[in-house]
Amino acid sequence: MDVDMIFKIAAVGIIVAVLNQLLVRSGREEQAMMTTLAGLIVVLSMLVTQISGLFGTIKQLFGL
Amino acid sequence: MSISAVCFIALMTAVLSLTVRRHNSEIALVITVVGCIVIFISVLLNISSLFESAKSIFQSASVNSNYIAILLKAVGLCFMCEFAVDCCIDAGQRALANNVSIAGKALVLVTALPLYKDVLESVLSLTGGGV
Numbered sequence: 001m002d003v004d005m006i007f008k009i010a011a012v013g014i015i016v017a018v019l020n021q022l023l024v025r026s027g028r029e030e031q032a033m034m035t036t037l038a039g040l041i042v043v044l045s046m047l048v049t050q051i052s053g054l055f056g057t058i059k060q061l062f063g064l
Numbered sequence: 065m066s067i068s069a070v071c072f073i074a075l076m077t078a079v080l081s082l083t084v085r086r087h088n089s090e091i092a093l094v095i096t097v098v099g100c101i102v103i104f105i106s107v108l109l110n111i112s113s114l115f116e117s118a119k120s121i122f123q124s125a126s127v128n129s130n131y132i133a134i135l136l137k138a139v140g141l142c143f144m145c146e147f148a149v150d151c152c153i154d155a156g157q158r159a160l161a162n163n164v165s166i167a168g169k170a171l172v173l174v175t176a177l178p179l180y181k182d183v184l185e186s187v188l189s190l191t192g193g194g195v
Contacts, residue, residue, distance in 0.1 A: 002102050003073060009095050010080040017087030036088070039077055043094045045108025054101045055144060057108050061115065 001055065009043050016040075065106045073103055078185050104147065134179055138172045145171075 016039030023032035059064065077099030085092035115136065122132045145168030152161035 002098075004107075006073070006077055006080065006095060006099050007101065009091065009098055010084055013084035013088050013193060015089035017084070017090065018084065020087070039088070040090050043091050047094050050098055050101045054105055054147075057105055058140050058144055061108055061112055062136045063144075064137055064140045 002050070004047065007045060012039055012043055065110060070103055070106070073099060093151075093155050096154055100147065100151070104143075131179065133176060137175050141168055141172050141175065144168075 016036060019035045020032045021054060024030075076094060081092045081095045081099075084095060119129075119132060123129065145164055148164045148170075149161045152158075152164060
Protein backbone atom coordinates (compact mmCIF):
# COMPACT_ATOMS: atom_id res chain seq x y z
CA MET A 1 0.00 0.00 0.00
CA ASP A 2 1.46 3.27 -1.14
CA VAL A 3 -0.69 5.67 0.86
CA ASP A 4 2.49 7.62 1.66
CA MET A 5 2.66 8.57 -2.01
CA ILE A 6 -0.57 10.61 -1.73
CA PHE A 7 0.79 12.51 1.27
CA LYS A 8 4.10 13.05 -0.48
CA ILE A 9 2.46 14.53 -3.55
CA ALA A 10 0.19 16.73 -1.43
CA ALA A 11 3.26 17.99 0.46
CA VAL A 12 5.04 18.79 -2.79
CA GLY A 13 1.96 20.64 -4.00
CA ILE A 14 1.66 22.75 -0.84
CA ILE A 15 5.38 23.57 -0.77
CA VAL A 16 5.35 24.54 -4.43
CA ALA A 17 2.28 26.74 -3.83
CA VAL A 18 3.97 28.52 -0.91
CA LEU A 19 7.19 29.04 -2.88
CA ASN A 20 5.16 30.32 -5.80
CA GLN A 21 3.38 32.87 -3.60
CA LEU A 22 6.68 34.00 -2.04
CA LEU A 23 8.38 34.43 -5.39
CA VAL A 24 5.41 36.24 -6.92
CA ARG A 25 5.22 38.64 -3.97
CA SER A 26 8.93 39.42 -4.25
CA GLY A 27 8.47 40.19 -7.93
CA ARG A 28 10.17 37.16 -9.49
CA GLU A 29 7.46 35.93 -11.79
CA GLU A 30 9.73 33.81 -14.02
CA GLN A 31 11.29 31.97 -11.10
CA ALA A 32 7.82 31.36 -9.69
CA MET A 33 6.76 29.83 -12.98
CA MET A 34 9.91 27.69 -13.09
CA THR A 35 9.25 26.49 -9.52
CA THR A 36 5.72 25.45 -10.46
CA LEU A 37 7.05 23.65 -13.51
CA ALA A 38 9.74 21.85 -11.50
CA GLY A 39 7.19 20.73 -8.91
CA LEU A 40 4.91 19.48 -11.65
CA ILE A 41 7.74 17.50 -13.25
CA VAL A 42 8.73 15.91 -9.93
CA VAL A 43 5.13 14.92 -9.24
CA LEU A 44 4.64 13.62 -12.77
CA SER A 45 7.72 11.41 -12.49
CA MET A 46 6.22 9.92 -9.32
CA LEU A 47 2.90 9.43 -11.13
CA VAL A 48 4.47 7.68 -14.10
CA THR A 49 6.04 4.96 -11.95
CA GLN A 50 2.71 4.44 -10.18
CA ILE A 51 0.78 4.19 -13.45
CA SER A 52 3.29 1.73 -14.89
CA GLY A 53 2.93 -0.34 -11.72
CA LEU A 54 -0.86 -0.34 -12.04
CA PHE A 55 -0.82 -1.31 -15.70
CA GLY A 56 1.80 -3.98 -15.02
CA THR A 57 -0.44 -5.46 -12.33
CA ILE A 58 -3.45 -5.42 -14.66
CA LYS A 59 -1.46 -7.01 -17.48
CA GLN A 60 -0.13 -9.70 -15.19
CA LEU A 61 -3.52 -10.46 -13.63
CA PHE A 62 -5.62 -10.50 -16.77
CA GLY A 63 -2.99 -12.01 -19.07
CA LEU A 64 -3.02 -9.08 -21.49
CA MET B 65 -7.58 -4.50 2.81
CA SER B 66 -10.88 -3.57 4.40
CA ILE B 67 -13.61 -1.41 2.93
CA SER B 68 -13.11 1.16 5.69
CA ALA B 69 -9.51 1.68 4.53
CA VAL B 70 -10.69 2.22 0.94
CA CYS B 71 -13.30 4.77 2.06
CA PHE B 72 -10.76 6.51 4.27
CA ILE B 73 -8.18 6.78 1.48
CA ALA B 74 -10.83 8.13 -0.90
CA LEU B 75 -12.02 10.80 1.55
CA MET B 76 -8.49 11.80 2.47
CA THR B 77 -7.50 12.06 -1.19
CA ALA B 78 -10.55 14.21 -1.90
CA VAL B 79 -9.74 16.60 0.95
CA LEU B 80 -6.05 16.86 -0.01
CA SER B 81 -6.94 17.42 -3.64
CA LEU B 82 -9.41 20.18 -2.75
CA THR B 83 -6.79 21.83 -0.53
CA VAL B 84 -4.15 21.88 -3.23
CA ARG B 85 -6.54 22.72 -6.10
CA ARG B 86 -6.89 26.39 -5.12
CA HIS B 87 -3.17 27.01 -5.58
CA ASN B 88 -2.03 24.32 -7.95
CA SER B 89 -4.67 22.54 -9.99
CA GLU B 90 -2.26 20.23 -11.89
CA ILE B 91 -0.91 18.69 -8.71
CA ALA B 92 -4.47 18.32 -7.41
CA LEU B 93 -5.25 16.18 -10.44
CA VAL B 94 -2.12 14.09 -9.84
CA ILE B 95 -3.18 13.55 -6.21
CA THR B 96 -6.56 12.28 -7.37
CA VAL B 97 -5.00 9.95 -9.93
CA VAL B 98 -2.53 8.52 -7.43
CA GLY B 99 -5.35 7.95 -4.92
CA CYS B 100 -7.28 6.07 -7.60
CA ILE B 101 -4.19 3.98 -8.40
CA VAL B 102 -3.58 3.10 -4.73
CA ILE B 103 -7.18 1.97 -4.22
CA PHE B 104 -7.28 0.12 -7.54
CA ILE B 105 -4.02 -1.77 -6.97
CA SER B 106 -5.06 -2.85 -3.48
CA VAL B 107 -8.41 -4.10 -4.80
CA LEU B 108 -6.75 -5.95 -7.69
CA LEU B 109 -4.24 -7.64 -5.41
CA ASN B 110 -7.07 -8.69 -3.11
CA ILE B 111 -9.19 -10.23 -5.85
CA SER B 112 -6.31 -12.08 -7.50
CA SER B 113 -7.38 -15.25 -5.70
CA LEU B 114 -10.78 -14.85 -7.36
CA PHE B 115 -9.25 -15.51 -10.78
CA GLU B 116 -7.84 -18.87 -9.73
CA SER B 117 -11.18 -20.02 -8.37
CA ALA B 118 -13.01 -18.70 -11.44
CA LYS B 119 -10.59 -20.60 -13.68
CA SER B 120 -11.09 -23.81 -11.71
CA ILE B 121 -14.89 -23.38 -11.85
CA PHE B 122 -14.76 -22.87 -15.61
CA GLN B 123 -12.47 -25.87 -16.00
CA SER B 124 -14.76 -28.09 -13.96
CA ALA B 125 -17.58 -26.99 -16.28
CA SER B 126 -15.24 -28.10 -19.13
CA VAL B 127 -15.25 -24.70 -20.86
CA ASN B 128 -12.42 -24.17 -23.32
CA SER B 129 -9.57 -22.40 -21.51
CA ASN B 130 -9.02 -20.10 -24.49
CA TYR B 131 -12.44 -18.61 -23.90
CA ILE B 132 -11.59 -17.82 -20.27
CA ALA B 133 -8.35 -16.15 -21.33
CA ILE B 134 -10.26 -14.00 -23.84
CA LEU B 135 -12.85 -13.10 -21.20
CA LEU B 136 -10.16 -12.06 -18.72
CA LYS B 137 -8.36 -10.05 -21.39
CA ALA B 138 -11.56 -8.17 -22.21
CA VAL B 139 -12.18 -7.41 -18.54
CA GLY B 140 -8.60 -6.15 -18.13
CA LEU B 141 -8.91 -3.94 -21.19
CA CYS B 142 -12.16 -2.51 -19.83
CA PHE B 143 -10.55 -1.76 -16.45
CA MET B 144 -7.59 0.03 -18.05
CA CYS B 145 -9.73 2.05 -20.43
CA GLU B 146 -12.24 2.99 -17.74
CA PHE B 147 -9.41 4.22 -15.53
CA ALA B 148 -7.96 6.40 -18.29
CA VAL B 149 -11.41 7.68 -19.29
CA ASP B 150 -12.28 8.69 -15.74
CA CYS B 151 -8.94 10.45 -15.26
CA CYS B 152 -9.39 12.36 -18.52
CA ILE B 153 -12.93 13.41 -17.51
CA ASP B 154 -11.56 14.58 -14.15
CA ALA B 155 -9.01 16.67 -16.01
CA GLY B 156 -11.86 18.19 -18.03
CA GLN B 157 -10.81 16.56 -21.32
CA ARG B 158 -13.96 14.94 -22.62
CA ALA B 159 -12.62 14.57 -26.17
CA LEU B 160 -9.63 12.53 -25.01
CA ALA B 161 -11.91 10.46 -22.79
CA ASN B 162 -14.21 9.67 -25.71
CA ASN B 163 -11.29 8.65 -27.90
CA VAL B 164 -9.88 6.33 -25.24
CA SER B 165 -13.33 4.84 -24.83
CA ILE B 166 -13.63 4.22 -28.59
CA ALA B 167 -10.14 2.65 -28.64
CA GLY B 168 -11.12 0.37 -25.75
CA LYS B 169 -14.30 -0.75 -27.50
CA ALA B 170 -12.40 -1.48 -30.71
CA LEU B 171 -9.71 -3.45 -28.87
CA VAL B 172 -12.29 -5.50 -26.95
CA LEU B 173 -13.98 -6.28 -30.25
CA VAL B 174 -10.67 -7.35 -31.80
CA THR B 175 -9.88 -9.48 -28.76
CA ALA B 176 -13.26 -11.20 -28.87
CA LEU B 177 -13.16 -11.84 -32.62
CA PRO B 178 -12.05 -15.51 -32.30
CA LEU B 179 -15.15 -16.12 -30.16
CA TYR B 180 -17.43 -14.79 -32.90
CA LYS B 181 -15.63 -17.03 -35.38
CA ASP B 182 -16.19 -20.07 -33.16
CA VAL B 183 -19.88 -19.23 -32.72
CA LEU B 184 -20.29 -18.87 -36.48
CA GLU B 185 -18.53 -22.18 -37.10
CA SER B 186 -20.72 -24.00 -34.61
CA VAL B 187 -23.85 -22.43 -36.16
CA LEU B 188 -22.67 -23.56 -39.58
CA SER B 189 -21.98 -27.08 -38.33
CA LEU B 190 -25.46 -27.21 -36.74
CA THR B 191 -27.16 -26.08 -39.93
CA GLY B 192 -25.47 -28.70 -42.05
CA GLY B 193 -21.94 -27.44 -42.50
CA GLY B 194 -22.42 -26.02 -45.97
CA VAL B 195 -21.60 -22.42 -46.74
